[in-house]
Amino acid sequence: MHRRGVGAGAIAKRKLAEAKYKERGTVLAEDQLAQMSKQLDMFKTNLEEFASKHKQEIRKNPQFRVQFQDMCATIGVDPLASGKGFWSEMLGVGDFYYELGVQIVEVCLALKHRNGGLITLEELHQQVLKGRGKFAQHVSQDDLIRAIKKLKVLGSGFGIIPVGGTYLIQSVPAELNMDHTVVLQLAEKKGYVTVSEIKSSLKWEMERAKHVLEHLLKEGMAWLDTQAPGESQYWLPALFTELYSQEITPEEAKEALP
Amino acid sequence: MDRFAWASGLLEINETLVIQQRGLRLYDGEEKVKFDTGVLLLSTHRLIWRDLKNHECCIAIPLSQIVFIEEQAAGIGKSAKIVVHLHPAPSNKEPGPFQSSKYSYIKLSFKEHGQIEFYRRLSEEMTQRRWENMPVFQTVQINRGPQAGRIRAVGIVGIERKLEEKRKETDKNISEAKEMVELSKSIANKIKEKQGDITEDETIRFKSYLLSMGIANPVTRETYGSGTHYHMQLAKQLAGILQAPLEERGGIMSLTEVYCLVNRARGLELLSPEDLVNACKMLVALKLPLRLRLFDSGVMVIELQSHNEEEMVASALETVSEKGSLTAEEFAKLVGMSVLLAKERLLLAEKMGHLCRDDSVEGLRFYPNLFMTQS
Numbered sequence: 001m002h003r004r005g006v007g008a009g010a011i012a013k014r015k016l017a018e019a020k021y022k023e024r025g026t027v028l029a030e031d032q033l034a035q036m037s038k039q040l041d042m043f044k045t046n047l048e049e050f051a052s053k054h055k056q057e058i059r060k061n062p063q064f065r066v067q068f069q070d071m072c073a074t075i076g077v078d079p080l081a082s083g084k085g086f087w088s089e090m091l092g093v094g095d096f097y098y099e100l101g102v103q104i105v106e107v108c109l110a111l112k113h114r115n116g117g118l119i120t121l122e123e124l125h126q127q128v129l130k131g132r133g134k135f136a137q138h139v140s141q142d143d144l145i146r147a148i149k150k151l152k153v154l155g156s157g158f159g160i161i162p163v164g165g166t167y168l169i170q171s172v173p174a175e176l177n178m179d180h181t182v183v184l185q186l187a188e189k190k191g192y193v194t195v196s197e198i199k200s201s202l203k204w205e206m207e208r209a210k211h212v213l214e215h216l217l218k219e220g221m222a223w224l225d226t227q228a229p230g231e232s233q234y235w236l237p238a239l240f241t242e243l244y245s246q247e248i249t250p251e252e253a254k255e256a257l258p
Numbered sequence: 259m260d261r262f263a264w265a266s267g268l269l270e271i272n273e274t275l276v277i278q279q280r281g282l283r284l285y286d287g288e289e290k291v292k293f294d295t296g297v298l299l300l301s302t303h304r305l306i307w308r309d310l311k312n313h314e315c316c317i318a319i320p321l322s323q324i325v326f327i328e329e330q331a332a333g334i335g336k337s338a339k340i341v342v343h344l345h346p347a348p349s350n351k352e353p354g355p356f357q358s359s360k361y362s363y364i365k366l367s368f369k370e371h372g373q374i375e376f377y378r379r380l381s382e383e384m385t386q387r388r389w390e391n392m393p394v395f396q397t398v399q400i401n402r403g404p405q406a407g408r409i410r411a412v413g414i415v416g417i418e419r420k421l422e423e424k425r426k427e428t429d430k431n432i433s434e435a436k437e438m439v440e441l442s443k444s445i446a447n448k449i450k451e452k453q454g455d456i457t458e459d460e461t462i463r464f465k466s467y468l469l470s471m472g473i474a475n476p477v478t479r480e481t482y483g484s485g486t487h488y489h490m491q492l493a494k495q496l497a498g499i500l501q502a503p504l505e506e507r508g509g510i511m512s513l514t515e516v517y518c519l520v521n522r523a524r525g526l527e528l529l530s531p532e533d534l535v536n537a538c539k540m541l542v543a544l545k546l547p548l549r550l551r552l553f554d555s556g557v558m559v560i561e562l563q564s565h566n567e568e569e570m571v572a573s574a575l576e577t578v579s580e581k582g583s584l585t586a587e588e589f590a591k592l593v594g595m596s597v598l599l600a601k602e603r604l605l606l607a608e609k610m611g612h613l614c615r616d617d618s619v620e621g622l623r624f625y626p627n628l629f630m631t632q633s
Contacts, residue, residue, distance in 0.1 A: 032445050033460060036438065040467055043434050050427050071432045076439045078472040083530045084488050085472045098528035102518045112597075153531040155558035156514040156598065172598070173555050217619045224619070 044086055051090040058091050062140035080150055100139060100147040103128050108171035116220030117172030118238035124169055164188040168238060174219045179212045192235040259286035260359040261344050263352035265318035267308050268422055269301055276300045277379045281370025282307060287361025298366060300379055303389040310433050313426040317355055321389055329377055338373040340366045442473050462486055490544065492537035497546040500560060509565030512598055513558040553602050571607040575626060578613060583625045
């Protein structure tokens with residue numbers, strides 16, 4: 001208990017202060033803190049009860065997880081902020097997402113040589129599920145997105161880029177501004193894009209289009225096909241797994257670069 | 259308000275939920291009643307109101323009781339409302355909270371908005387009158403007696419009941435959490451404005467409350483930032499765990515690598531990314547032999563105190579000079595580092611003026627800075 005000072009004088013002073021505060025309708029922060037402590041204990045007990053009944057549900061049911069997370073978000077509580085939080089400790093929500101984070105990092109690292117650090121949410125999902133094995137809990141795309149949002153905090157360049165109906169996940173600290181993003185979105189339809197397409201769809205000058213494409217090439221996120229009929233095509237390896245899914249070694253990847 | 263009857267809040271077979279809205283207060287005519295904070299549900303058959311704090315308290319009124327509805331716009335300090343005009347209560351109505359009322363209308367006050375959509379849906383239901391086509395079957399009532407409200411439901415209704423329970427419980431927890439968020443905001447403000455004279459210790463206690471609730475921490479102190487005792491302990495643990503791995507990796511690791519390493523080792527009770535960052539921020543203040551470093555690119559690393567990146571730059575320059583030029587990938591392979599950190603080192607060398615870049619579509623390549631050495 002915090003002691004402000006002893007003696008009748010100090011006590012009288014404090015009573016005066018309390019009275020003044022009460023008069024003005026405000027309560028000392030200390031009192032509020034005591035109140036919070038009590039409420040916290042009660043909350044903890046209630047949450048324990050809730051957890052004993054629904055912990056399994058959270059583990060097994062992606063839909064329930066989404067609802068739960070949305071509700072927390074509306075009131076300004078982040079159940080994933082800390083492994084030491086009540087939510088984590090009692091509901092086990094934390095471990096599920098933090099472990100998923102580790103798996104996401106590993107998949108992205110393994111495939112970076114091929115796609116330059118850009119991968120579709122679908123492919124990431126497939127690879128993560130493969131890595132987890134068939135007896136692990138099911139993981140939804142929503143789960144992946146939440147885990148990735150947490151990973152951003154670590155500063156290694158995790159980003160989520162909306163393209164078409166899905167998302168590209170960036171896992172390297174390459175600077176991708178709005179110009180880059182919009183070209184990625186354009187390329188999503190066919191897996192590649194040309195300078196003419198950019199000029200006609202986005203109404204950009206040649207220089208701007210080339211600048212953006214060259215940046216993507218440099219980062220290893222785009223590959224140049226100069227042998228395409230007509231003009232050169234810029235392919236995004238992140239987008240063509242469904243079309244050409246084979247494992248490529250780092251050496252093969254290197255040879256494929258211009 | 260005398261048209262309402264006590265209800266369980268469970269939907270019957272053939273009854274579907276249309277929309278629900280939180281933050282509803284009810285009025286008997288012009289007068290407020292004790293039902294001041296609840297969730298209002300519109301189904302194909304009824305309007306159901308359930309108290310947010312006390313989930314046992316639930317009342318309902320059949321839509322067939324409604325004569326017509328009108329909107330009442332919000333005003334200064336007043337929420338928007340829907341006025342619901344009602345037929346007189348039938349004589350066989352189930353018991354409810356009010357025996358009589360001098361009004362023939364009630365008001366639904368939307369303290370948390372949502373009235374536009376609700377009004378639209380309610381109007382639709384009033385037009386379609388689906389309750390006339392879909393009679394509801396009474397569920398089996400096994401538990402008679404004083405608790406006539408309790409129904410031992412079967413089948414679909416049983417599952418719905420479980421979901422309801424779950425929703426109720428979650429709602430309860432969420433609303434408690436909501437109260438605490440409000441309380442914590444108030445306390446945080448007071449700390450900022452230095453009202454009420456909170457000590458350093460109490461501040462740390464407060465921050466650990468925030469941590470356990472998962473509420474964003476608006477209070478930072480110079481000494482320990484957003485850290486708490488938990489993070490302090492964690493920082494000390496990390497210093498122990500990371501010493502050997504750091505030495506194996508040339509004294510430096512990216513924070514992402516650390517995250518994976520530590521969590522793989524733990525197996526259970528994993529650290530959140532935020533936990534890790536907050537703990538690492540305290541390394542220097544706690545005088546531990548590691549430190550957190552932030553590069554210009556935003557990449558964060560953990561370094562041994564004994565590690566000197568600037569010295570490493572000198573040896574990087576030698577390596578690059580030997581080979582004429584190197585990309586980050588090539589350098590990484592030669593030296594046995596991750597590409598991420600290799601790139602950071604080359605960028606630092608460039609920043610210090612030792613290397614020059616050649617930025618082309620073939621990638622980013624670094625050369626010794628001959629402008630410096632051969633003038």
